[in-house]
Amino acid sequence: MLEANSLAVVRGGRVVFAGLSFNLGAGQALVLTGANGAGKSTLLRALAGLVPLAEGELRWRGAAAEAEGPESRLRYLAHAEALKPGLSVAENLAFWASCWGGAVEPALEAVDLAPLAGLPARLLSAGQRRRLALARLALAPVPLWLLDEPTVGLDAAAITRFGALLARHRAAGGAVVAATHVPLPLEGAGELRLRGAA
Template sequence: MLEARELSCLRGERVVFAGRSFALPAGAALLLTGANGAGKSTMLRILSGLLRPAEGAVLWRGGDIAADPSAHAMRLRYLSHQDALKPALTVAENLELFAALWGGEVEPALEAVALAPLADLPARVLSSGQKRRLALARLALAPAALWLLDEPSTGLDAASVARLGPLLAAHRAAGGIVVAATHLPLPLPDVQELRL
């Protein structure tokens, strides 16, 4: 379903990575690993269509994602380093914004990341780990075929990382694909790795 063909990336005049290829069928997962500055976040941006590769192409079911960026944007969820929360809104209201765009139920999404008891608190009072869990709750709102996750476990305690396991497994069982940039192990069995 998702294929990267000979992707290359330049930052200024410097080659960050070159000639990177992979293909992921439905239900697959790929970990992007490597040192800081190796291009993990950049690869996610290229796969999302936010950045163009210097060379190569990203294909979805055989078609270049650059041909229809809007369609590609609708089929993915991209979780970056920024949690993209509205601090003045409550936990539930933050998710309601995304539910209005994508559909889905807020309560089950909050329960998936153990935030239901905090639903009425303003996001600004959450700890960094709770804010990350709220960002991750967006994944549980409504189905999307492709999840691009940039350091999804940042700020999470061990119990919260363990809670990610069922969320990721359910997505993959439904035919979804996960690509995650990480320095730490994630609860993703049967995963491919691409070291940058």
């Protein structure tokens, strides 16, 4: 599915990482670990096509990754939730559904936010905002999820629900790359420890 060959990223004249290679098949998960500044978030952004590679190649299903638009193959969940505080929970998700397709109600149910559908996003707790961001993953399916510290702010019940969402995605042939400092509910995931290059 995804093949990374000798990836390197340079930012501000500094080598963030170099020589990274891995393969990720359908149903698989890869957890990125390492100290702050090792390049975990930068690698996710590079995989999403948001940061240029200084060296190396990304291949998607055997072809150059750039040959297919990222919106059809991946979802990238960063630290920022990208919510409009004046819109309701349902309206925020409806915006993304208008871009990608998918149904709002089932996505909200997947993260247990359906009872708060009419609440303005500005009134959500930090954990609820994170759950609303995660609900975007439950909209129209795509093969690859790139997740940056996805469980920040989540309580134990929300992490369990998120684990079920991850399991359904992988059972359907989806793949996951996630950066984290804490254990994630990704059974059988591989690990890539980044140490940085500078």
